[in-house]
Amino acid sequence: MKVGSWKDVAGKAVTEAGADGVAIRVLMGDNVGATNFTLRHFEVAPGGHTPFHAHPWEHEVFVLSGKGRVKRKDGETDIGPGSFVFVPPDEEHAFANAGSGTFSFLCAIPATKACLR
């Protein structure tokens, strides 16, 4: 068993093209021997956003704090603490900060995928 706090994991700036003001922390993945899925923590600074992109695996997102917006090809939806978002494989998406404080969320992906790690 591994117990920790997200605050004790060093954040890394996401440098993928199209990302701005995004920090990632891999909470449970290769570091704990997770073989099926990986749980990551994201912080998005005011004005920041993840890339608008698609990939052949899903996301399961849960919003922790702040005001956010999830964008898709045909529109966008406001999200906040307690919101969850399922992004199916191959659907274009981006997560943007829509407020003045930090927007943070969890995002799970299959363990063998390398999106924003």
Add this chain to the structure above:
Amino acid sequence: MKVGSWKDVAGKAVTEAGADGVAIRVLMGDNVGATNFTLRHFEVAPGGHTPFHAHPWEHEVFVLSGKGRVKRKDGETDIGPGSFVFVPPDEEHAFANAGSGTFSFLCAIPATKACLR
């Protein structure tokens, strides 16, 4: 894409032997076509706890609110908002409320498993 809030999902009492005061909400699983992993939301009432059990698949847990305690065969650890817990396959574990308010957490499991659903 599916967007929702955990509060809009109806909670179900966990009736598995050894559980007390636990409500579960499946946020993303069969309901959204998730084929790899399932994200569930748990609320544990004061004095309540999940079963002390083991199973051949892992948990990835993230604490949202309240004061909790994760129990294992050889001890226990206090956890609170922002804590994460990786429970490897076959390790005995239970999550208990250690405070006077609701203890809530997210718990991801492989999608094909049926633990506390």
